[in-house]
Amino acid sequence: MKPVKVGLCGLGTVGGGTFNVLMRNAQEIARRAGRAIEVAQIAARAINPQCQTGNTPITEDVFEVVNNPEIDIIVELIGGYTLARELVLKAIENGKHVVTANKALIAVHGNEIFTKAEEKGVIVAFEASVAGGIPIIKAIREGLAGNQINWVAGIINGTGNFILTEMREKGRAFADVLKEAQELGYAEADPTFDVEGIDAAHKLTILASIAFGIPLQFDKAYTEGITKLTSEDVLYADALGYRIKHLGVAKRTEQGIELRVHPTLIPAEELLANVNGVMNAVMVNGDAVGSTLYYGAGAGMDATASAVVADLVDVVRVMTSDPENRVPHLAFQPSALSNMPVLAIADCETAYYLRIQAKDSPGVLAQVATILSERGINIESIMQKELEEMDGKVPMILLTHKVTEAKMNDAITALEALEGVEGQVVRIRVEQLN
Amino acid sequence: MKPVKVGLCGLGTVGGGTFNVLMRNAQEIARRAGRAIEVAQIAARAINPQCQTGNTPITEDVFEVVNNPEIDIIVELIGGYTLARELVLKAIENGKHVVTANKALIAVHGNEIFTKAEEKGVIVAFEASVAGGIPIIKAIREGLAGNQINWVAGIINGTGNFILTEMREKGRAFADVLKEAQELGYAEADPTFDVEGIDAAHKLTILASIAFGIPLQFDKAYTEGITKLTSEDVLYADALGYRIKHLGVAKRTEQGIELRVHPTLIPAEELLANVNGVMNAVMVNGDAVGSTLYYGAGAGMDATASAVVADLVDVVRVMTSDPENRVPHLAFQPSALSNMPVLAIADCETAYYLRIQAKDSPGVLAQVATILSERGINIESIMQKELEEMDGKVPMILLTHKVTEAKMNDAITALEALEGVEGQVVRIRVEQLN
Numbered sequence: 001m002k003p004v005k006v007g008l009c010g011l012g013t014v015g016g017g018t019f020n021v022l023m024r025n026a027q028e029i030a031r032r033a034g035r036a037i038e039v040a041q042i043a044a045r046a047i048n049p050q051c052q053t054g055n056t057p058i059t060e061d062v063f064e065v066v067n068n069p070e071i072d073i074i075v076e077l078i079g080g081y082t083l084a085r086e087l088v089l090k091a092i093e094n095g096k097h098v099v100t101a102n103k104a105l106i107a108v109h110g111n112e113i114f115t116k117a118e119e120k121g122v123i124v125a126f127e128a129s130v131a132g133g134i135p136i137i138k139a140i141r142e143g144l145a146g147n148q149i150n151w152v153a154g155i156i157n158g159t160g161n162f163i164l165t166e167m168r169e170k171g172r173a174f175a176d177v178l179k180e181a182q183e184l185g186y187a188e189a190d191p192t193f194d195v196e197g198i199d200a201a202h203k204l205t206i207l208a209s210i211a212f213g214i215p216l217q218f219d220k221a222y223t224e225g226i227t228k229l230t231s232e233d234v235l236y237a238d239a240l241g242y243r244i245k246h247l248g249v250a251k252r253t254e255q256g257i258e259l260r261v262h263p264t265l266i267p268a269e270e271l272l273a274n275v276n277g278v279m280n281a282v283m284v285n286g287d288a289v290g291s292t293l294y295y296g297a298g299a300g301m302d303a304t305a306s307a308v309v310a311d312l313v314d315v316v317r318v319m320t321s322d323p324e325n326r327v328p329h330l331a332f333q334p335s336a337l338s339n340m341p342v343l344a345i346a347d348c349e350t351a352y353y354l355r356i357q358a359k360d361s362p363g364v365l366a367q368v369a370t371i372l373s374e375r376g377i378n379i380e381s382i383m384q385k386e387l388e389e390m391d392g393k394v395p396m397i398l399l400t401h402k403v404t405e406a407k408m409n410d411a412i413t414a415l416e417a418l419e420g421v422e423g424q425v426v427r428i429r430v431e432q433l434n
Numbered sequence: 435m436k437p438v439k440v441g442l443c444g445l446g447t448v449g450g451g452t453f454n455v456l457m458r459n460a461q462e463i464a465r466r467a468g469r470a471i472e473v474a475q476i477a478a479r480a481i482n483p484q485c486q487t488g489n490t491p492i493t494e495d496v497f498e499v500v501n502n503p504e505i506d507i508i509v510e511l512i513g514g515y516t517l518a519r520e521l522v523l524k525a526i527e528n529g530k531h532v533v534t535a536n537k538a539l540i541a542v543h544g545n546e547i548f549t550k551a552e553e554k555g556v557i558v559a560f561e562a563s564v565a566g567g568i569p570i571i572k573a574i575r576e577g578l579a580g581n582q583i584n585w586v587a588g589i590i591n592g593t594g595n596f597i598l599t600e601m602r603e604k605g606r607a608f609a610d611v612l613k614e615a616q617e618l619g620y621a622e623a624d625p626t627f628d629v630e631g632i633d634a635a636h637k638l639t640i641l642a643s644i645a646f647g648i649p650l651q652f653d654k655a656y657t658e659g660i661t662k663l664t665s666e667d668v669l670y671a672d673a674l675g676y677r678i679k680h681l682g683v684a685k686r687t688e689q690g691i692e693l694r695v696h697p698t699l700i701p702a703e704e705l706l707a708n709v710n711g712v713m714n715a716v717m718v719n720g721d722a723v724g725s726t727l728y729y730g731a732g733a734g735m736d737a738t739a740s741a742v743v744a745d746l747v748d749v750v751r752v753m754t755s756d757p758e759n760r761v762p763h764l765a766f767q768p769s770a771l772s773n774m775p776v777l778a779i780a781d782c783e784t785a786y787y788l789r790i791q792a793k794d795s796p797g798v799l800a801q802v803a804t805i806l807s808e809r810g811i812n813i814e815s816i817m818q819k820e821l822e823e824m825d826g827k828v829p830m831i832l833l834t835h836k837v838t839e840a841k842m843n844d845a846i847t848a849l850e851a852l853e854g855v856e857g858q859v860v861r862i863r864v865e866q867l868n
Contacts, residue, residue, distance in 0.1 A: 021580050021722045031647055031770035032579045034758065127577070133723035135577025143561070143569020145466045146455050146743025213465055271705055271729060281727075288455045289567035289730060289740035293715075295705060296726035306723035309580025321755040324468065336465035 003036035004316050007065035007096075009087060010077030011044035011058075014101050014128070016051045017305030018075060022312075023052070029309065033316045037309075041065045043078075050301075066091045073315055075308060076100040085109050088124070092116045097319055099311040101128035101304055107202035107218040110209075114329040121323040123315050128307035130203040131156055131280040134296040135310060140284055141210045141331040147286025149211040151251040153433060154282035155275050156203045158298040159187045159194035160226055160246040164263075165276040168234045168243065174227060186278055196225035197246065197261040204248035207282070208259050212252055213332030214340055217259070222345035224262035233355060233426060236397050237265050240383060242353075242430070243273040249431060251348075256341035258348040265353050265399075265430040271295075272433060283433060291433070346406040351380065354398045355426035356415060364420035365396065371414045377403045399430060437470035438750050441499035441530075443521060444511030445478035445492075448535050448562070450485045451739030452509060456746075457486070463743065467750045471743075475499045477512075484735075500525045507749055509742060510534040519543050522558070526550045531753055533745040535562035535738055541636035541652040544643075548763040555757040559745035564637040565590055565714045567737035568730040569744060574718055575644045575765040581720025583645040585685040587867060588716035589709050590637045592732040593621045593628035594660055594680040598697075599710040602668045602677065608661060620712055630659035631680065631695040638682035641716070642693050646686055647766030648774055651693070656779035658696035667789060667860060670831050671699050674817060676787075676864070677707040683865060685782075690775035692782040699787050699833075699864040705729075706867060717867060725867070780840040785814065785864035788832045790849060791856040798854035799830065805848045811837045833864065 006022075008015055022029065022037060030036040042053060043062040059065065066074055066087055074091040076098060078084055084105045091098050092113070100106065106113070106126050117124045127137045131154065140149065155161050159181055166177040178195065181187035193199040201221040209216050226246050237244045247264040250257060266273045271293050275281040280298025285291045297303035318326055328334060358364040365382075372379060378401035384394060400408075412425045440456075442449055456463065456471060464470045476487060477496040493499065500508055500521055508525040510532060512518055518539045525532050526547070534540065540547070540560050551558045561571045565588065574583065589595050593615055600611040612629065615621035627633040635655040643650050660680050671678045681698040684691060700707045705727050709715040714732025719725045731737035752760055762768060792798040799816075806813060812835040818828060834842075846859045 017722070025580060025582050025721070028582050028647075029580060031766045032762070034762070034767045133578075133720075134726055135573050138572060138577045139569050139728075142748060143572045143744055144567075144740065145747040146459060146463060146740045148459050148462050213462075271708060274705060274708060286567075286740060287459070288451075288736040288743070290734075290737055292568055292728070292730035294573075294726070294728055297724045300724075302722040303724055306578065306580045306720060309722070310577055313579040314576060317759050317761055318752075318755070320759050321752070325751050325754050327751055328466070328468070332465045333468045 001035045003038040004073060005038055005040035005071050006073045006075055006312065007041050007068055007071040008039050008075050008077070009043045009062045009065055011042055011048045011051060012077065013301050014304045014308065015044070015077040016048040017301035018077065018308045019051045019053065021302060021305040021309050029313060033313045035316055037312055037316065040071055041068055062087050063090065066094060071096060072319065073097045073099060073312065076102060081105055081108055088113055089116060092120050092122055095120055095122060097122045097315045098124045099308055099315060100124065100126050101308055103129040103199065103202040103206065107205040107216055110216040117329065118334055123318065123326065124329060125311035125315055127311045128304050130206050131282055132296065132298040132300060133303035133306035134280060134282065134294050134298070135307065136207070136282050136294050137210060139294055140207065142327060144284060144286050144289060147288045149252065150285045150287060151249065152207050152211050152282060152284050153247055153249045153272065153431060154207065155245055155272065155280055156248050156282065156298065157194055157200040157246060158278035158280055159191065160200070161275065162186050162278045163195070164226065164244060164246060167229070167231050168238065171231055171235065173231055174229055195227050197223040200246065200248045200261045204250055204259065204261055208250035208257060210331040211250060211284070212257055212340065213330065213336065213338050214257060215337055217342050220259060220342035222260040226263050229263055233428060236355065237353065240397070240399065241268050242266060243268050244428065245273065247431065253343070255347060256343045259342050260345060260348055263428050265428055266433055270433050346409070347404060349402050349404050351402050351430035351432070352400045352408055353428040353430055354400065356396045356398070357422040358394055358396045359420045359422060360394050361420050364418065367418055367420065368396070368415060371411055372400065375407050375411050377401070377407060377411055435469045437472040438507060439472055439474035439505050440746065441475050441502055441505040441508045442473050442511070443477045443496045443499055443508060445476055445482045445485060446511065447735050448738045448742065449478070449511040450482040451735035452511065452742045453485045453487065455736060455739040455743050463747060467747045469750055471746055471750060474505055475502055496521050497524065500528060505530060506753065507531045507533060507746065510536060515539060515542055522547055523550060526554050526556055529554055529556060531556045531749045532558045533742055533749060534558065534560050535742055537563040537633070537636040537640065541639040541650055544650040548768070551763065552768055557749050557752065557760065558763060559749055561745045562738050562741035564640050565716055566730065566732040566734060567740040568714060568716065568728050568732070569741065570641070570716050570728050571644060573728055574641065576761060578718060578720050578723060581722045583686065584719045584721060585683065586641050586645050586716060586718050587681055587683045587706065587865060588638070588641065589679055589706065589714055590682050590716065590732060591628055591634040591680060592712035592714055593625065594634070595709065596620050596712045597629070598660065598678060598680060601665050602672065605665055605669065607665055608663060629661050631657040634680065634682045634695045638684055638693065638695055642684035642691060644765040645684060645718070646691055646774065647764065647770065647772050648691060649771055651776050654693060654776035656694040660697050663697055667862060670789065671787065674831070674833065675702050676700060677702050678862065679707065681865065687777070689781060690777045693776050694779060694782055697862050699862055700867055704867050780843070781838060783836050783838050785836050785866070786834045786842055787862040787864055788834065789860035790830045790832070792828055792830045793854045793856060794828050795854050798852065801852055801854060802830070802849060805845055806834065809841050809845050811835070811841060811845055
């Protein structure tokens, strides 16, 4: 059988990795796919010194590749929303299949892209858009297809996890570790997407859609970053038997879907709590399978390329098949997507870690307990005496039972108004992962 | 579209779970598959009180189901080699697709079964045969299709892992925990398959085939059980910063494939070392993706059913497709399987934990060191003084660097011949998982 011809748009980190993996493992890949996969043309603004592109034609114009009639599959690895969207829509219009690693594109423009792809009978594959080389899209969309998925919780931003790991293991401050991460190349010069949770929210939006069969709704995701986390809270969490992770959580409730990214305490004995450094991991809980976990490198040249190439093999295996019988883009048939609402953060329910800076007066605890109890908020545990005094004030740490965010906001307002409480109450959500 | 009709052979634990998941999640499953999946007939020797089979016809004769012309897919959940093999071959002959959870059947008769299936253009799906609900077959066969897989290492027998976890956490003896596992229903009345590693070797055989593209070769797997493990070695391993797990390891080397199941020391900080109780986990290392890990329930009614139903959805999605373009049974095209040899255990290379019962004479250590050094075996660390004396003798614990099993066997023979050494040398293999 003649080789499948691929047009590679982008030759940066992931594009270069994809080119190299396709070359290095060409034989292994053809043995699996039943056909060779050949890079027929590359669009790149610059040469990548890590790639031996040899005789492969290179152009600066992505549309030259997208309009090349010889090419069967377009691999979009240029990133961003605007040009990438145009490029992908044009490729679909030209009847080409598309493989992309672009989480922002899928989270924001995925509904439009998939509708067009289904009209034209082509595939848009996006395994590499979430958690790098971990085949998490395939696991949820196909491997757990017998389940009603209850929730997904993941460490899906390596930069953020590297920072939190360093803060915990070495007691370092956020800003200090961020600077090192930038020097190591783990964080961008503008780290906003990573540390403010936007990148994680893009990925979580995609995971929620394929888990629950709902359209992509990035604009409804609640996103809170790790920039305000202090090393003291990281250490207090430790003392309570928890770790703080920047978690993406998507949960099915009777009211609707919770879709939220925020710093989260999770029990230290959970595998997810022990995923450190730049590694990613996603837990998926289904009604039949129970809890499962998928772990690996969430970024990097070759790890992300691993997912891009797996998508290419998938596309090659089904490109000649009847579109009606393919795996649907969002796991569920387009006509069977559900309109379950995505809940506002005020309606989401979690347990909470609260740190209250109390003046050392015995009455404060009673007042705090009263405020919580009046709002039906149960206290799981209190830690006070073991903690060192800081600047003559005693931090009071509470773990609560589950309560809606709206009730907790109300309680925090009341707590901050107490005479015996100084400054703002620190609040971090808690997930038990069960 | 009209429903796909399934014939369910077996209504025991997994069969009953499969029936229940298909009923409970019928709507969710049809939304994914694009068609309803209907159990048209059941073969069972007895009613399962946990299943409301209602009007579904039940027969005692599996061949009545296999020969039922209305049925599209046969689900084989009766277990064993003999009747299951006949049933599956007959189903294939009748042009029906097959889904099975039977690891023994696939490991022992898989080559024959897949050859017949390819001749008839039908699919035999077997996700449930390894690690219960964890979609590990799909992850390796499709999700990592861009990689040259370097090695696979897994905790793939829940009974054995439960026993080792209890031995470590509570300092209990093997026989004692086994008895409890039998009472809890985690272990069979005859526990041989679980504790002697045969069940794990069946599963490892399957994983090795799809990872490396080699035919199934269960007869070449090296299998060592956990029955001789003592709680003292479990505790010494702990003191050295390791955990002992009953691991299945399949590794690509230049000489061939290592395929072995045995108790193994692994670094305590590895996620795999922290997989406890009846849970399963598999690590897969690929040249592009690096190390990835897949974790979940390896057995149980609903967890295994999760994998059976995922396979059903997969089959429904591709049953009308061109057989040439399907995912090959063993990941690689049948014509592209490799004849890389499976190595004898003597040619496999690992590091070792050795426990030597030395008489308390200062010369013994020097003699031990000489024997190892003469055979080119490097010592990584020695632990002696910290250990309590046992019956007036001092156990000497050594960790070695990597060496072939043949060399180590030779060294152990020489060590046991030393006058200063009492009884047999305890030897447990070590994997660093990197």
